[in-house]
Amino acid sequence: MPSFQTGSIPHGFTADETGVVFHPKNAIVVLPPPPNGPTFGWRRVYFSLGSDFGDVKIRVGIFRSGAWTHQFLDVSSGGNRVGFTLENSTQKLSLGRVKRSASDRDDDIPVSWMLESEA
Template identity: 40%
Template structure:
């Protein structure tokens, strides 16, 4: 049976336009049961959606031993939600807004995350 959890991306930029950390207080960490546990949880998918403006997010996944490193995800207002399957063992997901350029000031438009086990 599928399971899901969702929430909002905090306002404020976590990362500058070069991927450097501005401040972690603008980010969120989502804890999840370890993905792909035999006979317990299925595949884990992470999705994002936004409205009124495009959003760039920095995402890092922890597999129980180490973080993956921050990867940029570009989410568009005009497109559908962006979803990716996460690796087996994924347990924590760090998410923060990433400036698209030095002049980017849109750090408060609606943006949300969704995790699903299927």
């Protein structure tokens, strides 16, 4: 049976326009079910983001196989959800707002995340 979990990203910027983290307290860590794991029976796990009332940039940290990697996703109010399929061994995700430019002050645009899984 498919399942999902959703939540919102806290207000306030986590990183500046170059991606340098300056307020980690504004981030959130999400723990997904283990994708393609034989133990619990989860199959593919999908992660997505959506926003309204403005466009935002989100820093996504992915912890898998004992190391962090990072990517930046642009989430458009007028577009579809953006996201990706989690790879095997993904343990956690770190989500935070990034300034789109040095003058960006829109740190309170609503942004939600969702994890969907095939069980």
